[in-house]
Amino acid sequence: MTTFELNGKEVTVQGDHPHLLAALRDELGILSAKDGCSPSGQCGCCTVIMDGKARISCQLSAERANGSTIQTLEGLDIEEIDKMGQAFAACGALQCGFCTPGIMIRTKVLVDKKGPELEREYAARHLGAHLCRCTGYVKILDAVEALAKGEIPEEKHSAGIGSRLVKYEAEDLAVGRRPFIDDIQVEGLLHGAFLLTEHARADVVSIDASKAENLDGVVRIITADDVPGELRVGLIHKDWPVFIPVGGRTSYLGDVIAMVVAETREIARAARELIRVEYDVLPPITNPLEAIKSDENAVWELDGNVLSTSHYKRGCPEDVWSDCAHIVSETFQTQRVDHAFLEPESTLATLTPDGHLYVYSGGQGIWDDRNDISRVLDIGTDDVTVELISNGGAFGGKEDMSNQAQTALAAWLLRKPVKTTLSREESFLIHTKRHPIRLEYKIGCDENGELLALSARMVGDSGPYASVGMKVLERAAGHASGPYVIPNIEVEAIAARTNNSVCGAFRGFGANQAQFAMEGVMDRLAAMVGISGWEIRSRNVVTP
Incomplete structure (x- = not known):
């Protein structure tokens, strides 16, 4: 004690x-x-x-x-906390609000210590202990300065287009009054924890949950055998298994083998370590260029490693390369990027008094959540309600379901409320990433820097499951030439299936990667022509 x-x-x-x-x-x-x-x-x-x-x-x-x-x-004193909330709201010092209560506590310590003498640089140094993924730090420091000086800006409300708005629920978010899903407590709540695969590509030979089932406080172990409906979900293609069954094959390190439901989160997490899984380990396919050439399937029960191919052509680049005064051929490689939202994924599934399934989701598509949950449970969509609880950041990374289907299944089977909240490590493994894309560019211009031709070939690593990977590569192809006029252009963009992390939606949606390459070759051409980067862009930009 x-x-x-x-x-x-x-x-x-x-x-x-x-x-x-x-x-x-x-x-x-x-x-x-x-x-x-x-x-x-x-x-x-x-x-x-x-x-x-x-x-x-x-x-x-x-x-x-x-x-x-x-x-x-x-x-804290109500008057003090209200003043802090007002300052952060008026300064626009928050967005999702998940990180803000922690920043508030740090702010109180700084203001109590330094008062009006608190310097911005000193505050910034101490706020280095806090990550804010949405807002950035300038407006946060503005709010801290306002509190230190006792000069709280007046909150301005909408006066029409162009006016500055105070964020909805800003004060309650800032001071931690508005709950996120993991903050919601209901009577009789059980907790879920996932056992993820140990291997990115392996056949599951057996699952022994007997020791976990005998641990005090464990209510049930759920596997693919307990799924009454369809096993796979997905935003575009239904290819993402919610569990990998015995006899199935894992396809990335975020695949779920089993779910433990227990009286507490700690018991559930302890019990999953007692589950024994026998694997027949296979070499993972991790190179997208090799994957698209291979006859060996990277993903369980899916044929081929090409998720999609986007191709378009205008004019004929091959006919005009000889007319170009300057040609740049370059290969670019972007990296896989995590969204790094501050709130790990959390789902709460409950049942209403009349037996209706009610799911609290932090996802970015509650209708998709509802439809896929109903398919997994083999019930009608009218039997499921999914309520969106504003999440602590997403940026595209919560468009796909993470733990909604499994948590809903647990609540439905047990007829009790169940909450599953991922750890940071589990979140990193399960949710999608920004696509790493290899971009091979060839571009030519005349002696004055006027663009004549562009050829681009892109190969993006989409991981094992579709998510929205084909749309990301399609968008990358569409943005291949940037905002420039090019009369002759040919672009091909391939989304490859591998055993790396699933890649999906992320702000920019493929355009970022394409612009990285396009702007890179523009700079190289400008140097060849002998003009500035600004000038070559000005000569070729699309005009009304």
Whole structure:
């Protein structure tokens, strides 16, 4: 047991928790401190005040708090917290709001220590302990400065087009009053945890869950055998299995083998480590260029490794290369990028008194969620309601389902509410990424820098499942020439299936990668012609 003062009251922690953050959230009901990355301590969302100092609570054991004084946003004076919320709202210092309560705590410590003497550079240095994926830091520092000086800007409301708006729910988000899915508590709640595959490409020979089933607090182990309807989901193609069954084959490290449902999150996560899986391990196919040439299928029960090919042609580049005064041939390679939203994926599935399935989703497409959940459960779409709970960042990475189908299945089978929240590591493994694309460009211009021809071939690594990969490569092809007039152009863009991470929607949607290559060859041509980058762009840009 650990005893400390929390927001002015003495409390005792009874449970066995992995860190102080879990004790605060799961046992003591403190929800302003968010879990964005525990136990790595990298995001700052779980910051609390401990003995007058800002501390990262996921890096402290509950025992370390014994005898200390801890303060969270729930314990601040109402007038003070309202003022902080007003400052952040008026300065536009938040978007999704997941990171903001932690930043608020840091702000209080800084303002209490320095008051009106708080310098922007000093505040910026200390806010380095916090990640903000949506907003950036300029407006956050504006809000911190306003609070330090006691000069809270007036919140301006819409006066029509061109006026500045205060974000919807800005104050409640800033101070942690508006809950995210993992903050929602319901009576009789059970918790889910996934067992992910150990191998990116392997046949599943057997699954032994007997030891996990016998662990106290475990309610049920769910596998593919428990799926009453269709096994696969997807935004465009239904090719993404919600579980890999015995006799099936894994296709990337985010594939789900089993789900443990237990009385607590910690029991569920402990039990999954007791599940024994026998694999016949196969070499993963990770090179997209080799994948599209291979006769060996990268993905279980899918033929071929070419997800899509987009091709178009205008004029004939081959006929005009000889007319070009300058030609650039270059190959570019972009990297796989994670969205790095601060809130890991979370789903809560409940049943209404009349037995209707009600799912709280943080995804970006609740109608798609509803339709695929109904297919997996083999029930009508009218039997499922999916409510969107504003998420803590997404940027395209939550368009595909992550844990919605499995959590809904667990609640439906058990007739009890179930919540599944991914750890940061699980989130990285499961959700989609920005496509890495290899772009081979050949471009030519005349002696004055006027573009004459462009040939581009792109190969994007889409991972094993479709997501929206074909649309991303199609968009990349469409943006291959950028905003420039080129009379002769031929473009081919291939989305390849591999055993790497699934790639899907991400802001820019393929255009970023194409522009990286196009602007690169424009700079090289400008140097050959002997004019500035600005001038060559001005001579070739599309005009009304």
